[in-house]
Amino acid sequence: MLKILRERLRQGHRTARYPKEPPLLPERFRGAPRIDPGRCVDDCRLCAAACPFGAIEPAAAGVRLDLGRCIFCGECAAACPTGALAFSRDHRLAARCRDDLLAGPDGHRLAIALDGEMRRLFGRSLKLRQVSAGGCNACEADLNVLNTLVFDLGRFGIQFVASPRHADGLLVTGPVSENMRSALLETFAALPAPKLVIASGACAIGGGPFRGSPECHDGIGALLPVDLYIPGCPPHPYTALDGLLRLLGRL
Amino acid sequence: MSPLHAAIPVANGGALPLADLPLLGRGHFTGALLAEVAEGARVAALFATPGGRDLELYAVLARDGRGDLAVLRTEIAEGFPALAARCPELQLFEREIAEQYGCTPGGHPWFKPVRFHRSWRTGRDAWGRGAARPRPAVQEFYRVTGDEVHEVAVGPVHAGVIEPGHFRFQCHGEQVMHLEIALGYQHRDVERLLLGGPHPATPHQVETVAGDTSVGHASAWAHLCEALGGAEVPPRGAVLRLAALELERLANHVGDIGALANDVGFLPVAAFCGRLRGDYLNATAVLCGNRFGRGLIRPGGVSADLADEQAAALRERLAPVARDTRGALELFFDTPSVLARLEGTGHVAAADAAAVGLVGVAGRACGLKRDARAHYPLGAYRAAGVEPAVKWGGDVYARAAVRREEVAVSLALVDQALAGLPPGPVRTASGALRPHALAVALVEGWRGEIVHVALTDAAGRFARYKIVDPSFRNWTGLALALRGEQISDFPLCNKSFNLSYCGFDL
Numbered sequence: 176m177l178k179i180l181r182e183r184l185r186q187g188h189r190t191a192r193y194p195k196e197p198p199l200l201p202e203r204f205r206g207a208p209r210i211d212p213g214r215c216v217d218d219c220r221l222c223a224a225a226c227p228f229g230a231i232e233p234a235a236a237g238v239r240l241d242l243g244r245c246i247f248c249g250e251c252a253a254a255c256p257t258g259a260l261a262f263s264r265d266h267r268l269a270a271r272c273r274d275d276l277l278a279g280p281d282g283h284r285l286a287i288a289l290d291g292e293m294r295r296l297f298g299r300s301l302k303l304r305q306v307s308a309g310g311c312n313a314c315e316a317d318l319n320v321l322n323t324l325v326f327d328l329g330r331f332g333i334q335f336v337a338s339p340r341h342a343d344g345l346l347v348t349g350p351v352s353e354n355m356r357s358a359l360l361e362t363f364a365a366l367p368a369p370k371l372v373i374a375s376g377a378c379a380i381g382g383g384p385f386r387g388s389p390e391c392h393d394g395i396g397a398l399l400p401v402d403l404y405i406p407g408c409p410p411h412p413y414t415a416l417d418g419l420l421r422l423l424g425r426l
Numbered sequence: 427m428s429p430l431h432a433a434i435p436v437a438n439g440g441a442l443p444l445a446d447l448p449l450l451g452r453g454h455f456t457g458a459l460l461a462e463v464a465e466g467a468r469v470a471a472l473f474a475t476p477g478g479r480d481l482e483l484y485a486v487l488a489r490d491g492r493g494d495l496a497v498l499r500t501e502i503a504e505g506f507p508a509l510a511a512r513c514p515e516l517q518l519f520e521r522e523i524a525e526q527y528g529c530t531p532g533g534h535p536w537f538k539p540v541r542f543h544r545s546w547r548t549g550r551d552a553w554g555r556g557a558a559r560p561r562p563a564v565q566e567f568y569r570v571t572g573d574e575v576h577e578v579a580v581g582p583v584h585a586g587v588i589e590p591g592h593f594r595f596q597c598h599g600e601q602v603m604h605l606e607i608a609l610g611y612q613h614r615d616v617e618r619l620l621l622g623g624p625h626p627a628t629p630h631q632v633e634t635v636a637g638d639t640s641v642g643h644a645s646a647w648a649h650l651c652e653a654l655g656g657a658e659v660p661p662r663g664a665v666l667r668l669a670a671l672e673l674e675r676l677a678n679h680v681g682d683i684g685a686l687a688n689d690v691g692f693l694p695v696a697a698f699c700g701r702l703r704g705d706y707l708n709a710t711a712v713l714c715g716n717r718f719g720r721g722l723i724r725p726g727g728v729s730a731d732l733a734d735e736q737a738a739a740l741r742e743r744l745a746p747v748a749r750d751t752r753g754a755l756e757l758f759f760d761t762p763s764v765l766a767r768l769e770g771t772g773h774v775a776a777a778d779a780a781a782v783g784l785v786g787v788a789g790r791a792c793g794l795k796r797d798a799r800a801h802y803p804l805g806a807y808r809a810a811g812v813e814p815a816v817k818w819g820g821d822v823y824a825r826a827a828v829r830r831e832e833v834a835v836s837l838a839l840v841d842q843a844l845a846g847l848p849p850g851p852v853r854t855a856s857g858a859l860r861p862h863a864l865a866v867a868l869v870e871g872w873r874g875e876i877v878h879v880a881l882t883d884a885a886g887r888f889a890r891y892k893i894v895d896p897s898f899r900n901w902t903g904l905a906l907a908l909r910g911e912q913i914s915d916f917p918l919c920n921k922s923f924n925l926s927y928c929g930f931d932l
Contacts, residue, residue, distance in 0.1 A: 318587050
């Protein structure tokens with residue numbers, strides 16, 4: 176007992192002061208992209224050519240980056256000769272609509288809160304059932320991190336639960352392998368209405384690194400009605416937490 | 427030629443022209459393989475690829491004692507005699523070949539699908555399942571019957587935030603008589619996505635074979651590209667790779683001890699380790715911006731340098747993390763009520779472990795001295811002199827104790843790496859891949875031995891890419907560990923292995 180107390184005193188209190196203080200992310204972290212069309216060289220397209228997943232397309236001014244396809248590998252920024260495309264350390268990425276994930280010179284449209292009855296029901300207490308559907312387990316690993324004392328997800332009234340019957344929403348990771356399709360749909364059906372669906376990670380939004388695999392469905396878009404998209408490969412725990420809190424109108 | 431000389435040696439991280447690999451007769455191949463195994467070799471990989479009269483079969487042998495690898499090749503037709511009964515570590519490989527190419531290993535003692543996908547050759551199904559797509563876990567399960575016997579089915583969707591898989595327990599009261607595990611839910615067809623590559627997406631797909639082992643799998647892939655492209659990683663790049671692989675080991679081993687603590691209800695250590703795991707992931711993000719090491723390991727070296735002052739800062743930052751880690755582990759292993767739950771639980775006999783070919787932490791906990799860092803060191807490991815951390819208990823305690831010992835070694839390795847980064851560049855150009863060649867790389871990931879084998883075509887593209895994640899072998903170990911256990915100890919046993927579903931499912 177004394178040993179436990181001694182070690183507890185040594186290790187100290189480690190819960191982050193988020194959201195009172197913004198998270199400090201590493202220098203090389205790749206978060207929200209910054210696009211400066213003024214620096215774009217006409218018809219350069221080097222960034223688009225460098226993207227392995229077709230996330231970049233030309234736009235009226237400069238380019239647009241689809242954060243739903245992006246895995247934040249940074250190869251586009253490395254290929255850009257002028258610095259017109261770069262990644263910031265801004266962890267805030269989540270959006271409510273698929274089209275809101277298209278980032279341009281003005282950034283992209285961050286998630287807005289649920290409204291009316293949905294916010295009244297879930298704003299102070301949200302229970303989520305998570306389903307892995309063909310990913311690589313990194314999304315799961317960094318979601319589990321939210322339950323550590325650093326993030327302490329419970330203090331926000333959000334909890335992952337075992338039974339879909341106890342859940343208010345379904346959080347899906349993975350590109351939806353064909354072998355998980357029916358289990359995913361059955362889990363969704365088992366949630367009582369009204370219910371939310373969250374696509375977390377590049378795979379669940381657009382297939383991620385497995386986009387185009389004949390064994391996968393390029394994400395949940397064609398299978399389920401999505402209320403929140405959390406980009407990243409995997410999303411940083413702060414990106415996921417930011418998205419959940421935005422959805423609940425807590426940020 | 428004696429059977430023991432039929433296998434063509436190849437260095438780890440090396441390549442050889444396919445022309446140098448004789449196409450042995452089937453009998454000769456079998457004789458040579460069994461003779462090698464009798465002499466102590468392990469089968470690191472067994473896979474088929476279209477060629478010859480129908481399929482060519484390759485076996486990569488790992489001769490731990492001699493520190494070298496060797497390759498055997500033969501051809502097989504629609505059916506081939508199974509060797510699983512004589513060499514049980516082959517059982518899953520033979521089922522995998524049958525599932526992929528629709529050819530039947532005759533006399534296989536446990537002939538069931540592995541990942542539940544269609545055969546890669548239309549119209550050929552080893553189980554005669556017709557044109558309809560196979561459904562996951564639709565197979566005959568081994569069943570025990572009797573008045574007081576009941577079956578417990580779990581999954582694919584489990585209680586926690588974890589990957590999917592299906593488990594069938596045959597129970598007599600609380601006691602598990604047999605556990606059968608059906609996987610394949612995470613199947614993304616990775617091996618076939620890599621064909622014709624390297625493609626622009628290839629590095630990212632390799633890094634997500636098992637996302638918690640991104641550095642391990644990317645390292646194996648990079649070694650193959652370097653072997654086929656004739657590149658030598660500069661010393662600074664090699665040392666940074668070692669640091670990244672050991673940080674990955676630290677994050678996962680520390681996280682696993684925390685998960686064990688959670689499952690036995692010892693919450694202080696669960697809380698400490700959960701936080702510490704994140705500290706190691708954040709250290710990896712200092713190297714490359716991503717907590718899982720994405721984008722760091724690339725053919726020819728690493729994608730980004732760490733300046734000497736950054737290395738010094740990271741080293742300084744890790745010092746208190748190391749201290750807290752030691753404190754947490756000490757508390758865990760010094761608490762009798764914890765040890766009482768670990769000792770004797772989930773026991774795997776050494777002979778069984780050797781027969782089914784367990785690797786990594788699970789193998790070493792059963793007394794198997796297997797560690798690719800020691801037997802087949804690559805890059806900076808050549809000078810590191812890692813000794814395998816071996817325990818003999820074969821139980822949950824032994825698997826935890828192996829991790830504790832490896833945490834200490836990894837902490838020292840990372841510290842040395844950051845303290846003494848050699849000068850010079852971190853990456854060299856890795857050229858086009860050599861055509862008509864075979865390359866093989868073994869990397870000791872945190873779970874165990876990762877095997878990647880590539881065959882190139884006339885244009886130097888991947889004609890076959892074989893991945894063996896340590897979980898491919900070790901799930902069988904978990905099933906064995908449950909025999910005679912209480913079903914309520916399944917979570918504890920499971921955490922002590924902490925295997926990858928997606929690494930198995932590919």
